[in-house]
Amino acid sequence: MQRYFVSHPAIENRFSITGDDLHHIARVMRMKEGDSIICVDPDGISAVCEIAEITDEQAIANVVKWIDGTSELPVRVAIASGLPKGDKFEWIIQKGTELGAWEFIPLNATRSVVKWDNKKAFRKIERWKKIAKEASEQSHRHKIPEVLSPVSLTELINLSKNYDKKLVAFEEDAKQRESSVLSKTLNKLERGQSILFVFGPEGGLTEEEILLLKENGFESCGLGPRILRTETAPLYALSAVSYHFELLG
Known part of the structure; x- marks a missing residue:
């Protein structure tokens, strides 16, 4: 059943769907009155709904x-x-949303090959948000993850004050087979709390960046004995969190 994130709560047990989702219902899915969908309101509360009316608005x-x-x-x-x-x-x-990420923070790291173009920023961020929304619908999430604008390391450190636990994946820890920090941190983390993971770009974070993060409350950790690609490491961490809290009970 198709899922839609609506922008307003239900009024008298009725949802109003507009914009791109209206186009998707009417033009892409070609739905009719009487078809069933799932609506998720801004508070993450979902409901099975029946389409009562479709207009141009x-x-x-x-x-x-x-x-x-x-x-x-x-x-x-x-x-x-x-x-x-x-x-x-x-x-x-996309994949991090499927695995349950709450928020994505792009980081302008020293070794980031990509240079952020402010002229194209709005369009790029809107595309990222659309990807998160579509992945949330596909994976039956109750929340669309936030996708922030790219930040500097200093800005990330300021943002990190909002999280209960803070870890940075460090390649040298993986080479030394240091996996206990991740395990111990998840054991200390309680339901309802938050955790921030930091991952470097291709080439990793510099030693200076790692040191600055550690000076500001981050712990470095390995992600098993293998060296993971920059796009694989976040998925490993999310999978570890899911296993710890959802499968181990």
């Missing part, structure tokens, strides 16, 4: 049944990733 969907429960991770996971080449950050957003 909006689609009206009546609530048939509110859905209990959530598919969200029990902890909030933010992924800060050094801007990689090509479409790798789009891949991180």
